[in-house]
Amino acid sequence: MGRSEGAEVDFALEGRSEKLRIFTTRPDTLFGATYMVIAPEHPLLEPLTTPDRRQKVLAYRDSVVSKSDMDRTALTKTKTGEFTGAYALHPITGARLPIWVADFVLGSYGTGAIMSVPAHDERDFEFARAFGLPVVEVVSPDGQLHDTAAWTEAFTAEGVAVRSGFLDGQRTPEAKAAMISHLEQKGLGTRRVQYRLRDWVFSRQRYWGEPIPVYFPVDLPPGSTDPRKHPHTVRYGEPIAVAESELPVRLPELEDFKPSDDPAGPLSRALDWRFFQKDGQWYARETNTMPQWAGSCWYYLRFIDPHNTQEAFSKEAYDAWMPVDLYVGGSEHAVLHLLYARFWHKVLFDCGVVSHPEPFGKLVHQGMILGENNEKMSKSRGNVVNPDEVVQKHGADSLRVYEMFMGPLEAVKPWQTQGVTGVRRFLERAWNTLAFVKEEPGAAEATLDEESLRLLHKTVKKVGEDIEALRLNTAVSALMILTNRLADIPHVPLEAAKTFALLLSPFAPHLAEELWERLGGTKSLAYEPWPSYDVALTVDDVVEMGVQVNGKLRSKVKLRRDATEADVRAAIASDPNVLAHTQGKTEKKFVYVPGRIINLVVG
Incomplete structure (x- = not known):
């Protein structure tokens, strides 16, 4: 979990004895490094910065202090940074590489410094374009050389090494291995496996939460008989797990469960619950509680059998539902929930409670929707979009379709109110084109011309495949193209109109239901089979x-x-x-x- 394989590489610093160490998962792209970037919190930032750049660099560092890691690393934010005035030396070619400081590099991950290969990394590419830095292709999709001047984005996939000396002609996996071997032989770097995990502070100093089933021995001084009334010492270094037969430990009823300055938490005030005797020895319960993650880490297991009062879930329910096929969650969920859900699930697997080592078959992070000013939505920025207002003005279907049409599901994208208007026009055109087809004479017998028939079958194929792959934006685009074609046909066949309504239903269910009823449907289209297509009609000659x-x-x-x-x-x-x-x-x-x-x- 959080595992990255790659290499640590040392870059000499011009005029200095120190080395700038970086970690990279793509050592095969080393020949494409054109500049370096260090984190604002990197310990070498001040020593490296030249006197003429010092004021700007330190001011930039101070401006980053209040930013969160997520804000600093967001793909869509405008790239910012300052040149330190210093240079690193390429470990193989000896080329001088300017060293920049930028907030998208985090001191808490890796070494706090990166070699920037803008031709093959999205953030590096955007930074290079913003500051006019060189972009050199060293991985080619087809083994040919390409001019990066016309590139609008980095090529981040695997390919064939080019402009890379002894690596030329090798595919990415082989080039990685060859470069790591070369670095180790020359003493320039080492193979490295890194883990990016966040420590989980599991305890909470509050009342609400599952009690932690642990207790500790209590020592009383001579003459004292009750820790609830007399001075005592809790031996916290000797934790004892509550016996399984005594689980669950339940929260005591408290009239006052508000937090206070006492680090022991509100439960420390429940003296009769906290202290108990066993075989003449006094003990004290743990007064911290578990965080909300304790429940959310396994909620999916409870969801499969929520009314079971005898066990967490039945074997029958587990076999019917688990593992989860698809989990869609925001990127902020990746560490704060999903990572720990996997840890939790693996513990249950080791205990024999569940039958699979992993809880989720596939994970997709939906991208964040930014405000129209390209910044994260927040009340303080005044760029929050109220969906209720959008629904009231344009309709729920317009909002729903627009959100799917904005761009790839995983991408971060800005909200554009004008885009909702455009989607509304598309839905209106679909309605005006198809809502009255059944009433037209001969609609049941009408047929499509060959080109339109091919487009219909291609659209059925594409929309179905795009939904399976969660390419919702391109599915909507295909429906728009089909709508334009059908709108130009004098007499749309009834079957073609019904097929369109079925294709539209996952995206605009309200409008599609109305269309379906007008086209002769006697029950909800939700019970209709998905349209089929003729493969021969989806292939162009x-x-x-x-x-x-x-x-x-x-x-x-x-x-x-x-x-x-x-x-x-x-x-x-x-x-x-x-x-x-x-x-x-x-x-x-x-x-x-x-x-x-x-x-x-x-x-």
Whole structure:
């Protein structure tokens, strides 16, 4: 849990004896490092900073103090930082790499310093673009060299090493291993496994919460007989677990359960509950309680059998429901709940209470929705959007569809009220196009032209697959395209309209139900089967492909899906956009992957 494999690498500092140590999970990208970034709290920040940069750097450091880790590392925030005036030396090439300070690097994780490889890391890329720093491609998707000047985002996937000396031509896994071996042989770095876990302070000094089933021996001085009335000493270094037969330990009834300055917590005031005798020896119960996480760590297990009064859950209920197929939760949930739920579940697994070592089959973090000013919504910033007001003005379906259409589920994205209006227009167009189809003469017998029929079947396929993969934004986009096509047809067939209503129902259930009823449905569409599609109608005979010259897109061409290399060459032979970059040059390689790649390598 929280495990990262990679390497620690030492970068020499220009003019100094210290080393700047970084941890990276992508040592294969070392040749692509173009600058360094250290955390504002890094101990070398002040010693490194040159006199001419000192005032700005220290002012920047002070401005970061009040920010949370989540605010500092948010992908969507504007990248900020200051150049320290210092340089590190690349451990292999000896190149001078400027050292910056930026808040997105945390002193609490790794070494508090990073090598920045902007071509292959999203944050590094955005920072480089913001401050005009070099972007050098060292991992290529196809083994070819590409010009990063036109890139709008980093390439973060695995690929083939390029511009990387002895690593060139190796796939990412092999390049990682080769680089780590090289670093270790040269004494420049070491293989390292890191864990990013947050300590769990489990106890709470409050009344509400499960009592911790632990007690301690109590010593009384001579002449004292009752710790509730006389001075005493609790031997906290000798905890004793409450016997299983005495569980659960229940909270005592208290008239005053408010917290106080006493670190022992409110339960310390319940003297008759706290102190008890066993075999003539006095004992004191633990007065701290468990946090709310104690219950939420296993709530999913109770949910499967909530009315069972004899056990936490029955075996039958567990076998029917567990493990959880899909868990959708915010990123702030990742440590504060989900990590501990896994710990808790593994303990129950070791105890034989559950049958699976992991509670959740798949986890998806939904992205945060920011205010229209691209900042986290909060009352203090005045950018909170009240969903009730949006529903009142545009309808619940408009709000629902817009939230799914905003972007990928996992992405952080800003709210745009204008976008809700656009979604409302889409729903209105769908209604106006389909609501009266049943009343049109011949609607039951009408058929779609071939192009429209293909689009309908492609949409059924895409929406179904996108829902399974949680690509909700592209599913909505596909429905918008289909709506525009159907709106241009004089007579929409009844079956096509009913299929559309079924496809729309997961996104705009209220409107879809109304459409379904108007189209002749006699019961809720929730009980209807999902539409099917003809695979043959979802595959185009003709596809449009980009034509690259030396890895750069220069033109596009339409070809039959089964086109041969000879067909491709004939199709692009007289293309002026291709000829402009190939005439007078020697063809070194011709790459053609049907339906995917056309790339001419010339020199």
